[in-house]
Amino acid sequence: MHYLRAEAVRWVDLEWPGWVEAQFRTSDGEVVSLVDKAPIFDAGGPLVPGSVLPAEVKISCEVLEQAADRVGNQSWLVRLGYDVEDQSGRRTFNVDKRTLISRG
Template sequence: MRLAAVDMGERLYHFQLFLDGGLERVVACLGVDQRLGYRLRPGDQVSLTGEVVARVSDEFPLWVRVDVRDAAGRVWSFVDKAPVFDAAVGPEAVLPVVAAVRCAVVRTVDDGDPGGPPLVVVTTAVDGVVAEDGTDQFTVRGEQLRYRAAM
């Protein structure tokens, strides 16, 4: 038996494939929903999806502006070194580029939609990262978050 993995699109799903020894047939497939809104607990370490939209400085280390949209649709901008945002971006990269702002869950919020995931309040203060206006707590949709390894 051999194993293979497939991540689709914006990493909303992860598929684990179990192949026969000759790699000719799929014996089984396991799909895992990567959206986190239903399972998050206060203190969980997560990454909030955003985009590098501009270079602030091309000198080493590269400083970038990352935009993140909250649950209400407001865009928040963060400026820091590219590695802080797990962004694979260099001076020649075509923007926008996917980025992630490291966060911790503060709490979930029941938005009154019984069929959907709750909203999640996160803080970016875990890495000392704040929006340009100094804000460090944001209410976002659960599907904007991914688990990250605790640092």
């Protein structure tokens, strides 16, 4: 199982289960903003409507391949889980190894 390190930055809607905006950086420095239900970013964790933000969260993802970003740095091409996408409809991103968490 793989996850991206991200940060929940604001509550979009506090009605249960709560909608939150989370952000992470791609390997070339772009800040990606995602809005979805809180459990998508923190299943079983402490992120509940009204929790203090910012807070570190994890976004489920699938590693597709090792790649190089636009400037030639090593990165990993990942696809976000649970059909999560950014406002442009993108689900795949190149991320730095520090952003990626692997759990067996």
